[in-house]
Amino acid sequence: MADFEQLLWRLGQAGGVMQASPPIPQYRSPQGHDLHTRFIHHCLDNGLRYLLYTYLEHNRLTPRNCPALADNGLYESHPWFEMLVKMQEITRDLSDPERVFQASLTSAQVLIPGSQAMVSSMLLEGHSLLALATIMFAPGGIDQVVSQGERAGSSVSRVDPQLLKMALSPYPKLKAALFPVSGPRGTTATTSDISVYHLMQSLHPLDPSRLFGWQSANTLGSTETSVELPHFSSPHLVSKYALIENLDFLYYLRHGRPSFAYGTFLVQQLANSNEVKSQLSHAAQQAYSLAMLHFSVPSVAAACVCFCELLGVCSLKLRVDLKALSLILRLRTQRPGGTSTFSLKDLLAAKGSKLVEVERETAEELLFDLEEAVKDSLERKGTSRSSYEAGQEWALPIQFCQLHALPLSSVYPQDCAADSQWLHFLLFVQLHTYPPQQVRSLATQFSPALQAHLTLAFQNLQLSSQWRVGEVEDREAQGQVTLPSEEASDPPKELFQVLLQSQEQASPWRHLLGEALAQHCPTLTILAACHQEADLLQCLCVWVLTSVDEVIATEATAHLEESPQRHEWNLHDLSIIWKTLLRKCRIRPLIRGFQLFQRDSPLIHVLLMYELCYDYKNYPEAKKKLIEFQKCLITLRSSGAHAPAGIPLQWVECQASVLLLTMMQQCSTQYELRRLLQLLADMERLLKSNGETPVWLTRAGRTPFHHGFKSLSSTSGPDFKKLSFLSQVLQDTSVSLSPRLLESYSPDILQGECQNMLEKLQDSGLFHKARQVAELAGLPIDSLVINELLQDLGALKAKRHWERRETRVSFWRKCHEQFRTNSTGPGAASEFFLAQAGASEPPRGSVAGTELLCVQERCLLLSLAGHWLSWLAQAPLARLEDLEKQLWTNRVRQQVLLTAMEKESMFALPAPTIAPEENSYEALIREFSFSKMAVLNEPRYLSLDGLPSFSPKEEGGEKTGSEEQGALAILVGQLLDEGCIHEASRVCRYFSFCSRDMWVVLHCRGLASGELQAGLQDMLTFEGLPKKSIPSCKLHTTLS
Incomplete structure (x- = not known):
């Protein structure tokens, strides 16, 4: 706040210093000055004289409410500032000449620097006229200054008479007037002893004693004379000299007095008349003619209109004609080099009066002039010729044509056709009830595409009743009346008839929606949406249904229990329509419908994404649309607002999920599905990296259509990253991604389907890809x-x-x-x-x-x-x-x-x-x-229990065993040599094989561990036998 220039710059950015209320009422500078004082000092320091004058004038600052304006120090340093303040003081009170005197003195101070601001100083400096002009506003005026001279009360107005005489020497006449020789100025002349009334007393017939009694100066007047100024309505003068004439109603109309005219008409013409209707019609016609003659006089024209209304006659025709003539006159007078205003008024007044006698010819001439006037008015305003505002301007010529039975003007409809403004065209021709034949003729001036649409719309609608009656009359005149049996039992309705009938309904837009469904006409839906109270959601549903063929529309409305024409459409209906059209790949009606009725809806982005993917295979642009969709959702969610038309965001996300699911199911090739999954995976990765939760992506793998969107908040959606990777793995293989994964995704279903794909890949010998699938699904x-x-x-x-x-x-x-x-x-x-x-x-x-x-x-x-x-x-x-x-x-x-x-x-082989x-x-x-294997090395295999028994008696009688026995003995011996006692024991038990070595090893082990005592003597006796090889026992099992 210390930097005042910076403060001014900021105030300039915030509306300026001269606002309705003080911008900073509590401001105080470091020196203690308020904002006004600081600004005045700033202007004085920078010589901003005009800005200071405007600032003081805006804030109404005076020396009484602003101390800076009474600061003599500022006056001395800036003489022009004192002059500025004094000059503004004059405007504060124009009845005070003292302010003018002070301002004049200040001006003299600026003009004569270095001298005191006094009248004498002006005279001494040679400014005699300035001094006299200043003296005129001094207290007491020139008389007091001249008469009192140096005895004047104020020092600034004190003037030496001799000095004044010397200063006025160059002006002898002025000097003689101020200082007459006969006597001093200001002395009172002697009162005259005779007055003008005495001089007139002897004149006849002017007798002052009988005349001028109302004048106070007439001392000769008698008390009997009237003290009232004579006038034309004086009763005694009227009774003697007045010529009495009964004024009719036209006289009062010419003077702008319709009520007097109406009263006069009632008293003079209707009171004793038996033909009231003819009298009323004749009076209205006379008022119409009078208004046309004086159309440029507002009081006369308004009086005639009011008089017609008082008579009970509609004044629409009169008002339209008056407005038309006024518009033509204004156009003609604004053109450079045109006829004079008076001649134009007379010319148009003459044409207006002819409208009563030769109506059609005169009306055609005026219509041409009126059309030119409207065109010129639109050009001057800079209004587009085919805009809705222009259509409002053209309402006057159309009314003029209708009231004078002329063909309706085709200028505006032709401009709409040239500019392809079909909606303005339809609204205008419907509003002013153009004949159907003329409308069809004008429609041919549109471009071929629009012409085809309009023709198709018109051919399915029957003629409006008012025009159809006229056509029937023409047919009757020509002997071509159609018999009732030949008429169609249920003819199609005409567009204009539908629009007119809707105005008679309690809810016009609902009637239009019902007719749009009945006639399968989307145009009526657009017209219904033009009503302020129309529900755009219902208009959207009806527009989409009327923009598709009847088969799809029937399928989309199959859930309704009532007639579609009487149904109130809601979000559930729109959900069914949405899914039906997506399933039929009819995306264009949805795109156009949302652009018309929900132009701010985020769903437009996903619809365009569908079109880019499905029709153009432009996946990069489709990704941008998805990003825009997510941005819209974030914006709406952060603001806490609903989607356009009050649609909940959860419903929007649900429909986006349905669209994505439908897209995945409709991919005709694995390439399209792979690109789409890659797009969704990239989107999911991008959004999650930004900390966002793409709810509409998590719902895309489920079918919420039959259960509503509220049931989806607790379930998770597909993992597009896994699906995309799986699609890439299956690339260039005969195995395709299972549709079940796209319809109802879950981890269990993913594992089941991946297991099936795993088996198919194995059957094809693609083990590397099968391994990738197994790793993806965790199989x-x-x-x-x-x-x-x-x-x-x-x-x-x-x-x-x-x-x-x-x-x-x-x-x-x-x-x-x-x-x-x-x-x-x-x-x-x-x-x-x-x-x-x-x-x-x-x-x-x-x-x-x-x-x-x-x-x-x-x-x-x-x-x-x-x-x-x-x-x-x-x-x-x-x-x-x-x-x-x-x-x-x-x-x-x-x-x-x-x-x-x-x-x-053949040879004895050495040790191998x-x-x-x-x-x-x-x-x-x-x-x-x-x-x-530790599990097999049980302690029981180290005991003699279960081991095949060995008897020494068999030694002598035992024969050599079979080949298997010999081989088994060799193998058991090898096990014992390697120290594998457990395994050798198990082998002997498996085959019930009696091995002396095995028996000895186990006995030794039992003796060493103390587990075996009772058989020690037998063992010693056995050891004393001759050392012979003890054959093994016979095997009790087959080795094969």
């Missing part, structure tokens, strides 16, 4: 991994090197690694290896080497199956024991085959050297050995 990939390995297995079996053991060992190791890498379930992996073990059978008649390879493969597969089965949380002990038994059965068979192959060899491939096989067998 287990055990079967996928297994099927992929089976495919690789089939490919390997078709090749010759599958017959090599190292190939098989390498493949099965790879399977094990795949299962471990993909965290395959132990049960699935175990079943896989077990199934492959069962399938590993040599062909019939194959050589021993082939059989040996298959047996070794089965051993490896059974070991892997048991290894994976042991990883279960609760490993099935019986199942593991069964697998181990199968494994040892195959190992026994392997040993038998190896023994047989050695015997058949372990080949690299054999090393890998044996290493893999040892890695997955059952002896490493």
Whole structure:
């Protein structure tokens, strides 16, 4: 506030310093000045004289209410400021000459700087006339100054008479007038001893004693004479000299007195008349003629109009003609170089009076002039020739034509046709009831497209009743009257008839909506929306229904229990119409309908997005429309307002969701669906990154149509990111995205459908894409991994090197690694290896080497199956024991085959050297050995309980066992050599095999642990026997 110039700049931005009320009433400068004083100082410092004058005048500031205006210091430093203040003081009180005197002195101070502001100073400086002009407004005037001279009361007005005489020497006449030689100015002359009335006393017939009695100066007048000024209505003068004449009503009309004219007409003409109607008609015609003759005199014209109304005669024709003549006169007088106003008035008055005699010809001439006047008026106002405002101006010529039975003017309709303003055209011709034939003729001047629409609208509507009656009369005159049997039973209604009938209804816009449905005419819906009380939501529903074919309209209104013409449309109806048209791919009527009746609705953006995607495949622009839609929703939600026409935002979001769902279902190709899903995924990612919640996106995967939009707030929608990724994965495959995912999305449905797609992709051998689908849906990939390995297995079996053991060992190791890498379930992996073990059978008649390879493969597969089965949380002990038994059965068979192959060899083979491939096989067998499974190493296998019994009596009588027994003995011995006591014990029990070594080991273990005492003597006795090999007991089970 200390920087006054900055303050002024801010006040200038906020409306200026000269406002209706003080802008800063509590302002005080650092020096204690208020705003007025500070502004006055600012203007004085910067020489802003005109601004200061305007400011003082605006705020009505005077020395009495503003101390700065009475500051003598400011007067001395700025003499012009004192003159400005004194000059403004004059306007405050024009009856006070003292203010003019002070202002004159101040002006002299500015004119004569350095001297005192006194009349004497002006005379001394040679400004005699200025001094005299100043003296005229001094107290007492010139007489007091001249008579008193230096004795005048005020020092500023004190003047030396001799100085004044010397100053007036250049003006002898003025000097003689002010200082006459006969005597001093101002002395009173002697009173005259005779007056003018004495001089007139001897004149005849002017007798002052009888005349001028009302004048106070007439001392000769008698008391009997009248003291009232004589006038034309004086009773005594009227009775003697007046010529009495009865004035008719036209006299009073010419003087602008309609009530006197009406009273006179009643007394003079109707009181004793028997033909009242003819008298009234004749009087109205006379008033009409008088008004036409004096159309330019407002008082006469208004009196004639009022007189006609008093007579009960409609004055519309008179008023229209008067307005037409006035408009023509104004046009003619405004044109440069035209005829004089008086001649124009006479000319138009003559034409107006002829309207009574030769009405049609004169009316046609005036109509041409009137049309020119209206055109000129529109041009001067800058109004468009086809605008609604222009149509209001053209109402006067149309009324003129109707009142004088002329063809209606076609200027404005032709302008509307030239400018393609079909709505203004329809409103104008309907408002002024143009004949249908003339309307059809004017409609041909529109462009071909609009002409086709208008013609189609007109041909389905019958003629208006008033014009149809006229046409019937013409037909009767021509003998072409249609018989009743030939008439249509239910002819279509005419557009203008519908519009006229609607005005007679309690709710015109509802009547128009009903007729629009009945006649299937969208134009009537637009006209209904023009009513201020019309419900735009209902207009939108009806417009859309009348803009589509009857099949779609019938389907959209199938839920109604009453006639559509009588139905009150609501949001539920609009929802059904919305979904029906979307399902039929009729997007254009919805777009146009919302643009007409809901032009601010956010749904326009999603409709345009649908059109861009469906018709033009322009996905970047469609994304922009979705962004605009979301911006509109955010704006409306933040402002707390409803959507246009009071539509809830939740309903808008619901319909947007329905549209997106319909779009996804209507995609004819996977490419379109993929692009649409990618668009929605990008939108979801963009909105969530901005911290927004796209509710309309989360609802797009559900069908809220039958349950209303309120039930959707608690459920979540589809994950467009997953759907988009899934669509991209399925690209270039025979597998398509399931429609069920688009109709009713949920995590369970997603997993189910992805499982089906997973199986189809596996059948097609697309394991990489199948793995992506499984990862997307969170599905287990055990079967996928297994099927992929089976495919690789089939490919390997078709090749010759599958017959090599190292190939098989390498493949099965790879399977094990795949299962471990993909965290395959132990049960699935175990079943896989077990199934492959069962399938590993040599062909019939194959050589021993082939059989040996298959047996070794089965051993490896059974070991892997048991290894994976042991990883279960609760490993099935019986199942593991069964697998181990199968494994040892195959190992026994392997040993038998190896023994047989050695015997058949021609050469005595040395101890076999372990080949690299054999090393890998044996290493893999040892890695997955059952002896490493802690679940099988139970204590009971280390006791003698359950072990096949051994009797020394059999030693001598025991024969050499079969090949399997020998092979089993070798294998059990190898286990004992390797320290695998548990496994050796289990093998003996599996096959009820009696092994002396196994028996000795377990006895030793029992003696060492103290568990065995009773059989010690027998053991010692047994040990004292001759050391002979003790044959094994006979096997009680088959090793095959």
